[in-house]
Amino acid sequence: MKRFACGDVVPGCDAAFTAADVDGIFAQVAPHAATHGISEVTPELAATVRGHIRDV
Ligand SMILES: [Zn+2]
Numbered sequence: 001m002k003r004f005a006c007g008d009v010v011p012g013c014d015a016a017f018t019a020a021d022v023d024g025i026f027a028q029v030a031p032h033a034a035t036h037g038i039s040e041v042t043p044e045l046a047a048t049v050r051g052h053i054r055d056v
Helices: 022-034 043-052
Strands: 002-005 016-019
Touching (some): 002 022, 002 043, 016 022
Antiparallel strands (some): 002 016
16 A cells, blocks of 8 residues: 655645555545645656655
């Protein structure tokens, strides 16, 4: 399983996501990013998120 804590990228956000794989994480992060006013997951943002995904 993979885990991503949004607070690692957006200080103060306590949202965290777990999924079977990285694609599953992004499927949850994309709509969540919209709550931060981020309408598009750019390659740069995707790389940042990827760098904070941990194996659990
Ligand atoms: Zn967040």
